[in-house]
Each structure stands twice: as C-alpha cells, then as structure tokens.
Amino acid sequence: MGDDEMKTIYQALVDIVDSEHVSNRPEELYIYSFDLGTAEPHPPNYVVAPRTTQQIQEIVRLANREKVPVVPLGGGLSLAGLAIPLKGGILIDLKRMDSILEVNEKSRYAVLECGVSQAQLTSYLSRHHPDLTHSEPGAPPTATIAGNVLIHGQGDLAQPYGFNSDQVNGLEIVLPTGEVCRFGSCALGVSWFTNHPLPDIGLFFGWCGTTGIVTKLSIRLYPARKIRGFGQFVVDDENLVPEIIGKITRTQMAEDIIAYSRAIPPFGMGLQHFTVNIGADSEKELEFKQELIWDDTLGEYITSGVGGYLGFTRGLERPQISKTSDYKKGGGFEYVGSIMPIEKYPECYRRGREISERHHIPYTVTGRCVGVGHSMMFAWTYAFNRADPRSIQHSRDALHETDDLVMELGGVIWKPGTYGQRIVRDRLDPNTRALMRRIKDALDPAGIMNPGNWEGL
Amino acid sequence: MNYVLEFDETRCLNCQSPDCLTQCRHIDIDRDTAQEEILKIARGENSFVLKECVTCYGCEEYCPMGNHPFYLIAERQEALGISPVPRPLVTRAVNLGLPFRGEPEIKEINGPVLNMAAFSELNRLVQGKLFEGLSVISTDGRKMFHYFCQLMYLHYAKSSVIKERLPGIVATIMKHKPTQVVCFHDECYGAYSSYCPSVGIDVPFTPVHFYEFLHDRLDQLKELIRPVGFKVAYQRPCSSRLSPDKHHYVKDIFRLIGAVEVEREFADENALCCAGTIQGQKRQGSRKRAAGIQKKNIDDMKKYGAEMCVFNCPACYQTLGDMVAREGIRPVHMSDLCRFAIGEVTGGWGTMR
Ligand SMILES: Cc1cc2nc3c(=O)[nH]c(=O)nc-3n(C[C@H](O)[C@H](O)[C@H](O)COP(=O)(O)OP(=O)(O)OC[C@H]3O[C@@H](n4cnc5c(N)ncnc54)[C@H](O)[C@@H]3O)c2cc1C
Ligand code: SF4
Ligand code: SF4
Numbered sequence: 001m002g003d004d005e006m007k008t009i010y011q012a013l014v015d016i017v018d019s020e021h022v023s024n025r026p027e028e029l030y031i032y033s034f035d036l037g038t039a040e041p042h043p044p045n046y047v048v049a050p051r052t053t054q055q056i057q058e059i060v061r062l063a064n065r066e067k068v069p070v071v072p073l074g075g076g077l078s079l080a081g082l083a084i085p086l087k088g089g090i091l092i093d094l095k096r097m098d099s100i101l102e103v104n105e106k107s108r109y110a111v112l113e114c115g116v117s118q119a120q121l122t123s124y125l126s127r128h129h130p131d132l133t134h135s136e137p138g139a140p141p142t143a144t145i146a147g148n149v150l151i152h153g154q155g156d157l158a159q160p161y162g163f164n165s166d167q168v169n170g171l172e173i174v175l176p177t178g179e180v181c182r183f184g185s186c187a188l189g190v191s192w193f194t195n196h197p198l199p200d201i202g203l204f205f206g207w208c209g210t211t212g213i214v215t216k217l218s219i220r221l222y223p224a225r226k227i228r229g230f231g232q233f234v235v236d237d238e239n240l241v242p243e244i245i246g247k248i249t250r251t252q253m254a255e256d257i258i259a260y261s262r263a264i265p266p267f268g269m270g271l272q273h274f275t276v277n278i279g280a281d282s283e284k285e286l287e288f289k290q291e292l293i294w295d296d297t298l299g300e301y302i303t304s305g306v307g308g309y310l311g312f313t314r315g316l317e318r319p320q321i322s323k324t325s326d327y328k329k330g331g332g333f334e335y336v337g338s339i340m341p342i343e344k345y346p347e348c349y350r351r352g353r354e355i356s357e358r359h360h361i362p363y364t365v366t367g368r369c370v371g372v373g374h375s376m377m378f379a380w381t382y383a384f385n386r387a388d389p390r391s392i393q394h395s396r397d398a399l400h401e402t403d404d405l406v407m408e409l410g411g412v413i414w415k416p417g418t419y420g421q422r423i424v425r426d427r428l429d430p431n432t433r434a435l436m437r438r439i440k441d442a443l444d445p446a447g448i449m450n451p452g453n454w455e456g457l
Numbered sequence: 458m459n460y461v462l463e464f465d466e467t468r469c470l471n472c473q474s475p476d477c478l479t480q481c482r483h484i485d486i487d488r489d490t491a492q493e494e495i496l497k498i499a500r501g502e503n504s505f506v507l508k509e510c511v512t513c514y515g516c517e518e519y520c521p522m523g524n525h526p527f528y529l530i531a532e533r534q535e536a537l538g539i540s541p542v543p544r545p546l547v548t549r550a551v552n553l554g555l556p557f558r559g560e561p562e563i564k565e566i567n568g569p570v571l572n573m574a575a576f577s578e579l580n581r582l583v584q585g586k587l588f589e590g591l592s593v594i595s596t597d598g599r600k601m602f603h604y605f606c607q608l609m610y611l612h613y614a615k616s617s618v619i620k621e622r623l624p625g626i627v628a629t630i631m632k633h634k635p636t637q638v639v640c641f642h643d644e645c646y647g648a649y650s651s652y653c654p655s656v657g658i659d660v661p662f663t664p665v666h667f668y669e670f671l672h673d674r675l676d677q678l679k680e681l682i683r684p685v686g687f688k689v690a691y692q693r694p695c696s697s698r699l700s701p702d703k704h705h706y707v708k709d710i711f712r713l714i715g716a717v718e719v720e721r722e723f724a725d726e727n728a729l730c731c732a733g734t735i736q737g738q739k740r741q742g743s744r745k746r747a748a749g750i751q752k753k754n755i756d757d758m759k760k761y762g763a764e765m766c767v768f769n770c771p772a773c774y775q776t777l778g779d780m781v782a783r784e785g786i787r788p789v790h791m792s793d794l795c796r797f798a799i800g801e802v803t804g805g806w807g808t809m810r
Contacts, residue, residue, distance in 0.1 A: 236545040267552035271545055287748075294744050301543075302739060308546035309737050309744060314779065 006045060009066055013048045013090070016058045021049040021096070032073070032091050037334035038384065038396045039081025039417060044071065044091035051096050053172065053180060053215040060213070060448075061178040063090055069451045070176075072209040074147025075117060077139050079334050080417035082151070082208045086452030094144065097215065103129050107193045108221045109169050110134070114146035114214050121145060125224070133157075133224035135164055146214050151415040152206055152339075154370050154377050156256045156277060156316065157222055159249065162371045164219070165205045169195050172216035173204060176444035184218065192218030203439060208415075208453040211443045225279030227286050228255070230317060232310035233274040233298060238346040240306065241272050241367070245342050247297045248276060249373040253289040255279050257369040261349055263362035272349070277316065330385030334395060336402040337414035340378045342369065344409050351409070352380040355401050359394040377414060421454055433457050460620045460656040464529045466499040468522040477516040477526040482729070484509045495526060498533050506530065507539045511738065511746070512612045513730045514698040517651070525655045527611070527698075534614035541738050547613045554605050554622065561600040561629065566592045569637040569665070572630060574645050576771055577601040581804035582792050583641065586681070587674045594633050603629050606648035608696065612734045623648065624658055631661055639665045643769055647699025667769070668706035671795055675713050681799040684715020689794075690763035690786070691718060692754075692777060693728035694770035710791065714798035719761035729754040733776035751777065755784055767791050 006024070013022040023029070024046050034041035045068070050056050063070045069089025076083050085091050097115035103125070104110075110121065119141030125132050135155030137148055148155075152165045161167060170184025170192040181187075184195040203211050235244065241259050248254055256277035263269045276293060280286035294302075294309050301307025340348060349365050356363035364381040380402045384395035403420040406413045407427065413420040425433065437457040469475070469492065478484060478491035484506060486494070494504045507530060516526040534540065540547060554575075571583060573595040580596060595604035606626060607619045627649075630638060640646040649664035675682065691707050704725065711718050723729045729750050736747035758766060758781065766781040766788050768774040778788040793803035 234545045234549060236548055266555060266557050267549050269552070271549060290744070295742070299741070302737075302743070303741050305540065305543045305739055306545070308543040308549070310546070311733075311736055311776075 005066070009062065009068065009090075010046060012062050013046055013059065016055050016062065017048055017050050021051075023047045032076075032093070033084065035076055035079055035081060035084060036332070037079040037081060037417075038332070038392055038399060039084055042084055042086055042088065044085035045088045047091045047093055049093040049096045053174060056092065056174045056213055056215055057178045057180060059090060059092060060174055060176065063448045064177060064446050067446055068448065070213075070448050071450050072213045074115065074144030075140070075142045077143045078147060078151055078415055080415055080420070082415060082417065082453065083147075083450075086418070089448070089451075092213065094146070094213075100124050101216065102192070103132070103221070104191065104193065105129060105132065107191070108132060108223075109193055109218050110221055111170075111192045111216060111218045112145055113216055114144065116145050117142050118145060118148070125221070129221075131224055132221040134219060134221055135161060135167060137164070145219060146217055149217060149219065150205055150207075150209070150214060154368055158368055158370045158377075159254050159257050159372070160252070161220070161222065162374070167220040169193055169218035169220060171204065171214055171218075173212040173214050175212045176446070176449045180215070181212075186218065203443065206415075209450045210440065210454050211449065225255075226281045227283070227314065228277065228279045228316050229312055229314040230256075230275045230277045231290065231294065231312040233276065233294075233307060234268075234310060235272050235274075235301065235307045236270065237306060238272050238349045240301070241274075241345040241349075242343045244274065244298065244301070244307070245345075245369050245376070246373050248274075248293060249369060251289075251292050251297055252372070253278065253292050258366060259345065259369075260364070260366040261353075262364040263353075263356070264364075273310075275317070278312070330387045330391070332384040332386040332392070332395070333381055334384075334399060335379045335381040336399050336406065336420070337377055337379045338406040338411040339370070339375050339414050340367070340406075340409065340411035342367075342373055342376050344411065345376070345378070347409055348378045348380075348411075351405055352402065355380070355398050355405070356382065359398045361394065361398060378411070379414075418452060422456075425454070425457060428457075458624070460658055462525060462528050462532055462616075462656050464499060464525055465522075466496065468524050469495050469499060472522060474521065476519040476521060477524070478506065480519040480726075481510075481513075481515060482727075483511045483513060483515075495529075498526075498529060501533065501536065503537055503539075504533075507534050507537065509740070510534070510541065511735045511740075512541055512695075513735075514611070514695040518698040518701045518726065525651075528616070528652065528655055531611045531614055532616045535616055540614045541740070542613055542734070543737070543739050546737055547615065550609065550613050551615060551618055554602055554607060554609070554618075556600065556602040558599040561595070561597065561603045563629075563632045564592075564594075565632075565634045566594070567634045567636070568592065569639065570594045570633055570635040571639045571641060571670075572604060572645060573601070573641050575601045575605040576641055579641075579771060582790050584804055585796050585801045586678060586799060587671065587792065587795060591639070592633075594630065594635070606642075606645040608644045608648045608652055608699075619652070620656060620658070623653065627653070627658065627660055635662050637663045637665050639667060639670045641667055642696070642771070643667070643694050643700065644696035646703070647696045651699040666700060666703040666706065668710060668791065669703060671792065672706050672710050672713065675710065675795055675799070678799055679713070682714055683798065683800060685794065685798050687716050687765045687794075688719050688762050689716045689765045689767050690721060690758040690761070691724065691728075692731065692766055692768050692770075692773050693725070694768075694773050695730045696770065707791075710795065714795060716765075716767075716794065716798075719758070719763045721757050721761040721763070723754055723757045729757075731770070731773035731776040733772055751780060755781055755786070758786055759784055765789055765794070767794055 029043040033043035071085045073083040094115040097113040102111040135157035137155045170186040186192040353363040367376040367378045382395040385391040475491040577598045732747035732750040
C-alpha cells in the first residue's frame with residue numbers, strides 16, 4: 001500500500017468514527033500485533049474502535065472498496081492467533097460496543113452488543129437480576145460474550161446446557177459486503193427470545209469472523225442458584241475418569257464437571273482431580289445433591305479405596321489454566337483445545353503428558369464435560385518463557401504435535417489456529433469443503449474478512 | 458536409622474481402666490473388649506478398631522499410663538494395609554510434604570525462635586508486641602515444607618513417612634541454632650515433645666507450646682490488657698491431644714484477657730475434632746459422619762451462647778471457619794484474640810480466608 005492510499009484510508013476511518021478512535025501509530029499497532037500465545041506477531045495498518053453498527057457497516061464497505069483486510073477483535077483472548085491481523089489491514093476493536101440492551105427475566109435472555117465482556121455481564125446480572133446467570137467461561141474477565149460464542153466456547157453451565165454457541169437466541173450481523181442481517185425471532189421484528197424454528201443458517205459460528213461481524217446477540221440466561229460451590233474428587237487411575245463422568249452426569253445434579261491433571265504442584269502429579277460444581281437454593285437441596293453425587297454415586301470408589309473425596313467449597317473458582325503461566329520464567333502459555341468423546345480421556349492424558357515431557361514442559365491437561373456426557377472440551381496447556389525463543393519453539397512444536405494428536409484420537413480441534421485449520425481443512429469431506437468455499441465466496445467476494453483464517457477451502 | 462515405637466504392652470495387661478478405647482468418641486466398645494483389642498493391636502494382630510478408628514488422636518490423651526495407643530494404631534494400620542483413607546488421598550498427602558522449590562535460607566539465631574512450619578503464609582498472625590524480638594523461622598511459603606513436622610501422616614497410616622522425614626526436619630531447624638523453638642502449630646509441638654521421644658528421634662532443642670509463649674508474653678504486657686468480654690468457644694485441634702499438659706493454657710489465656718469460655722458439652726477431653734480428615738475416609742458414610750460431628754459441635758457452641766469460635770489449627774479453621782460464621786459465630790485465631798486484648802489491630806487469617 002502506498003503512503004497516499006494509507007493516508008486516504010486513515011482519513012476515511014477518521015471520518016467514519018472520529019480521530020480519537022482511529023490509530024496508525026506504530027506503538028499502538030504494536031499492541032494489536034500479537035496475542036498471549038505463541039503465534040508470530042503481525043501488526044495491522046490501522047486500528048479502529050467503532051461505537052455503532054452503522055460505523056461498522058461503513059468500515060466494511062470502505063475495506064471492500066480499498067481491498068484491505070478487516071479483522072474483528074473482541075477480548076483477544078482466544079490465544080490461537082485468531083485475531084492477529086495476519087495480512088495487516090484494519091483491525092476493528094469492538095470493545096466500545098458494550099451496551100447491555102435488554103434483560104428479559106421471564107423469558108430468561110439478554111440482548112448484548114458485541115463488546116460486552118464476561119465480567120460486565122456477570123456484575124450487571126448480580127446487581128440488577130440476581131436470580132439470573134449465564135454460562136461463564138473460565139477465560140479472563142475481559143473476554144467478550146460474542147467472541148466466546150463465536151468460537152463455540154463453553155462455560156460453567158456446560159454440563160446441563162452444552163456449548164455457549166447452543167445458547168444463542170439471535171444475532172445481528174454486518175455481512176462482509178456491509179449489509180446488516182438478523183437471525184432468530186428478532187429477524188421478524190419481535191423480541192430476541194428464540195433462534196428456532198426458522199430455516200437454519202449456521203454461517204457464523206466457528207468461522208473466526210471470516211463471514212461477518214456480529215454486532216448484537218441474544219443469549220440464554222439461567223436461574224442463578226443461591227448457593228454455588230464445588231466439590232473435589234480424586235483418583236489415581238485415569239481409566240476411571242470416563243465412567244465417573246458418566247455416573248455424575250447421570251445424576252443430572254452438577255452444573256459443571258472438570259477433570260484435570262497437572263505436574264505442578266507436584267503433589268497432584270499423576271492424579272486425576274475432578275471439580276464438580278453444584279448449585280442449590282437451600283441447604284436441604286445442597287445436601288440432597290451432595291448425597292446423590294458423593295455418597296450414592298461415587299461412594300463405591302471411596303469405600304474400595306480408589307477414589308477420594310476432598311470436600312466441598314462454597315463459591316465458584318474459574319478453571320485456573322492461567323496458573324500454568326507461572327510454570328516457567330517469562331509467563332507464557334498456550335493450549336490446544338479439542339472437542340473429544342469422553343472415553344478418550346485416558347489416552348488424551350497419557351499422550352499429552354508424553355508430549356509435554358518430551359518438550360521439557362510441566363504437563364497440564366483439562367477436560368470439561370459438555371452436555372450430559374456428550375463430549376468434553378479437552379485442553380493441553382504448554383507453558384513457555386516469552387523471553388526465550390527456544391522455549392517458545394518447544395511450545396509451538398508441542399502445540400502442533402497436539403493438533404495432530406487430536407486428529408489421530410478422533411477428536412475435533414477447538415478454535416484451531418492456522419496450522420490446525422489446515423489439518424482440519426485437509427481432512428474435510430470434499431463436498432463439505434466445496435460448500436464451505438461457495439458460502440465463503442458468496443458472503444465475502446473480496447476476501448477481506450480476517451484473511452489467513454479458513455483459507456484454501 | 459530404625460526408629461521403633463516404644464509401646465509398653467505390660468502396661469495394658471495391668472491396666473485397670475483401658476480408657477484409650479472406652480473413652481473413644483467414635484467407637485462403641487466395652488471395657489473387656491477394649492483391653493482385648495488394644496492387646497491384639499499391640500501384638501500385631503488385626504482388630505476392628507484399626508478399621509473404625511477415625512484418627513482423632515483422642516486415645517493419646519485418654520491413656521492414663523503414658524502409653525501411645527494412637528501412634529500404635531497408626532503403625533499397625535500401615536503394617537496391615539488398613540488405610541483409613543483412599544489411596545489417591547494418601548498419594549496426594551505424601552507428595553504434599555515434599556519440598557520442591559529449593560533450599561531454605563538459613564540464618565543462625567542462637568536464641569529462641571518461632572517456627573511457622575508449614576504455615577509461613579500466616580505470618581500476619583504473629584505480628585505486634587506479643588512477638589516483638591522473637592526471630593521467626595520458616596517465613597518463605599515456597600520453602601515451608603522443609604519445616605513441616607510431618608505428623609499429619611498419622612491420619613494416613615503413614616508413620617514410615619514421618620520417621621523417614623522428621624529427622625531431616627529437626628536437622629533443618631537445628632541449622633538455625635535455636636535454643637527454644639516456639640511452635641506456631643500444636644501439631645509441631647506434639648511432634649517434638651511427644652512423637653519424637655516415643656520413637657527415639659533425637660530433638661536437640663526445647664520445644665515450647667505456642668500458648669505457653671502467648672500466656673507468658675501476655676502476662677508481661679498485663680497492663681495493656683483490656684478485658685475483651687467475648688463469650689468464646691474453643692475449637693480444640695486433634696493434635697492438642699498430644700500435649701494435654703499444655704491444654705490448661707487455653708483457659709489461662711482466656712482468664713488473662715477476660716474472655717468468657719462458654720460451659721459447653723464438647724470441650725476439653727470431650728472436644729469434637731473439626732472432622733476435616735474424617736470426611737474423606739474410606740469407611741462407608743464418612744462424609745455424613747463428618748457433617749454430623751460438625752453440626753453437633755457447632756450446635757453446641759450455639760446452644761451455650763458462644764459469639765466467637767477460637768482456633769489454633771489452620772486446618773480446623775479451613776474446615777469450620779465458614780461454617781461457624783454462617784451460624785453467626787465469629788471465627789478467630791487465638792493470637793488475634795490476644796492482640797485484640799492488648800489494643801492492637803489484628804492480622805486476620807490472610808490467605809486462609
Ligand atoms: C486462561 C484462559 C482460560 C480460558 N477458559 C475458557 C473457557 O473456560 N471456556 C471457553 O470457551 N474459552 C476459554 N478461553 C478461551 C477464550 O479466551 C474465550 O473463549 C474468550 O471468550 C474468547 O473471547 P474473546 O473476546 O477474547 O475473543 P477474540 O479472541 O477477540 O476473538 C475470537 C475470534 O472471533 C473473532 N471475533 C471476535 N468478535 C467478533 C465479532 N463480534 N464478530 C465476528 N467475529 C468476531 C475474532 O476475529 C477471532 O477470530 C480461555 C482463555 C484463557 C486465556
Ligand atoms: S493404651 Fe493405655 S489406656 Fe489403653 S490399655 Fe494400654 S495402658 Fe490402658
Ligand atoms: S484415634 Fe480417636 S477414633 Fe481412633 S481409637 Fe483413638 S480415640 Fe478412637
């Protein structure tokens with residue numbers, strides 16, 4: 001891009017938004033050139049922070065005219081380089097789109113702008129609608145609801161309700177060509193209470209912003225139980241994990257079930273821990289649920305000495321994956337996530353531990369049950385020292401090996417980075433792949449949306 | 458070195474009142490059976506007691522003859538493979554005590570020290586005038602397991618681990634060249650004053666019970682004390698059973714600071730433990746058993762009008778702190794109560810809360 005062209009685009013962005021919220025200064029572009037993981041950094045040419053859907057439409061139209069890439073960014077916490085502007089262009093920072101537009105207590109949903117963060121919604125609900133909650137991921141609090149839904153995230157109500165992308169009632173989207181579309185009941189001009197039963201157009205989840213920019217969304221809310229807490233359980237035989245998850249889900253008494261194993265702190269090494277979140281509205285209900293889970297369901301493991309109950313703690317603890325960043329000097333970590341059949345847990349653990357140990361990284365693996373044992377999100381986390389290129393390379397290699405492992409074990413890579421996307425793409429059924437290509441071409445004829453992602457279909 | 462528990466079977470043979478087991482709050486047993494069973498255990502035979510023991514440490518106190526029935530039970534449980542807790546909990550606990558973050562920094566003190574042992578992070582509980590001039594060891598949370606007295610493994614039927622590691626812990630403490638070692642936790646005091654002598658581990662320093670120290674300091678600072686007037690219940694930790702001769706300091710301190718200990722059923726010899734270890738035991742119904750004990754204990758505090766529950770042991774606090782607070786009884790550490798009595802701002806439980 002020539003200097004004049006760049007000046008024109010910069011000025012056009014200023015005209016659309018305002019000079020306060022556009023930048024092409026290297027020090028600001030630098031901030032947007034990387035995420036917390038191992039992906040190679042690449043700066044955008046411009047950063048713009050719009051406040052309205054209309055501004056986003058105008059930015060997208062400008063990008064189409066100028067044939068420059070557009071990369072939408074929420075909290076930037078998806079870690080796999082998904083919002084790094086791999087080919088430069090305009091990075092749209094959506095954090096200013098942060099209005100909570102509606103909370104419907106009776107139909108239990110919230111309509112949000114795309115920049116609303118997890119912590120913002122959590123604190124808003126606890127202040128204004130304490131009886132309601134949403135399925136919050138263990139991501140840092142600045143992660144956006146939209147970014148999470150769009151990558152098929154899972155939160156702390158994943159056991160009863162499944163993926164967060166299954167909990168969407170409606171979307172407003174700026175298409176890559178600039179039109180605004182709505183999906184779900186809101187498309188009929190009525191309230192945003194359901195995504196059913198109109199013809200299904202699943203064009204936006206899992207696409208990394210390559211098919212449009214979500215500007216508003218409606219998500220389901222759920223009863224916030226008065227008492228919430230987590231019980232812990234531990235076994236030393238990884239082969240027991242799938243059947244234990246199966247048994248706990250059968251009780252239908254848990255809000256969230258996570259199994260994990262890690263090398264640090266050393267006392268837990270080789271053991272498989274479970275955290276089981278339980279919600280209740282009274283002490284009586286809590287005790288009833290505890291009795292069903294720990295005594296009636298897991299009692300056989302305890303009395304035979306192969307499983308141990310570690311107690312119940314009130315209050316919720318988000319998954320602590322980020323603690324992994326303390327494992328090495330230089331505080332970096334990235335994980336490969338996968339959606340896996342639950343029965344693969346033992347192999348996922350053993351193989352992941354082996355990869356970690358080969359790369360001299362203390363191992364951390366985590367499996368969150370999604371649905372009533374229908375699948376799990378299994379993650380392998382690798383710590384690295386940001387100041388040591390060799391350590392970064394070890395992690396990168398381990399991540400790539402793990403992407404391959406996911407495929408080998410019969411899983412699906414969750415929110416794959418470009419390496420993982422290529423592996424998935426190459427394995428896709430050819431007709432499916434061709435259909436995806438046609439959809440992508442139809443929606444984004446100029447190929448401007450988050451290029452580098454889902455390419456070569 | 459081979460450390461062997463000194464347990465005198467002849468004392469049991471001649472024992473007129475086998476209180477060790479008849480006083481046990483968790484096993485229902487008559488006098489004759491009690492004597493029979495403890496003798497069986499002493500001879501290395503199996504006994505239902507080994508299975509039903511919830512490891513409350515009580516019998517160490519109940520034995521009037523200075524024998525060590527609980528240390529014996531723990532040893533026999535290990536020898537016969539009758540672990541009170543499931544295998545993964547044992548593995549977890551045994552690994553917990555392994556230091557993994559380098560060697561501690563050793564300063565030679567050549568005087569009395571306060572040993573925080575595995576509770577370095579609670580150093581805010583040992584601030585102010587009461588502790589002025591006293592050097593503290595084990596102040597670094599990353600290195601605290603070098604000072605961990607290991608006695609916890611009695612709950613896990615792992616006396617072998619205690620015997621293997623404790624001499625090294627004593628040696629680490631000795632590197633500081635202490636004269637007296639004030640033990641922040643009852644369990645450490647029990648380790649050095651009772652367990653070590655019972656198995657022949659040499660302790661070259663003089664252990665001092667935390668409450669004895671607190672009491673003497675309060676006595677020196679008497680003119681600062683403003684009677685607190687709180688109605689308090691004391692949560693006696695299991696390890697206090699290893700030093701029953703020091704238990705009177707609880708009452709002595711309360712008297713000094715004007716705290717009114719409520720006359721309740723489950724106090725002193727009849728105290729109920731926090732049941733933190735019981736909830737995870739292998740025996741059928743352990744979780745409920747623990748919850749039942751906790752409820753009985755807290756109901757008793759409430760019934761007799763306690764407004765505060767005073768703790769020594771951080772593990773008891775972790776188990777019961779929130780529970781008593783939910784019942785409107787304030788959980789507090791003994792040292793904080795003492796500091797409050799001399800007009801200081803208290804440290805609180807810090808990271809424990
Ligand atoms: C410590 C840690 C723990 C985590 N735990 C969890 C967890 O428990 N569950 C879970 O699901 N995730 C978890 N994550 C992953 C991730 O952080 C979250 O899923 C997060 O919610 C992603 O949202 P974001 O706003 O950061 O998305 P971003 O990274 O900003 O965006 C994700 C992708 O979506 C695109 N995008 C963003 N917004 C839009 C939009 N409005 N329209 C179109 N495209 C858009 C971006 O271009 C990018 O490709 C965790 C991450 C970390 C670091
Ligand atoms: S252990 Fe003590 S109380 Fe029990 S029988 Fe022997 S001497 Fe008596
Ligand atoms: S330790 Fe407690 S439960 Fe076990 S026998 Fe002694 S008094 Fe009874």
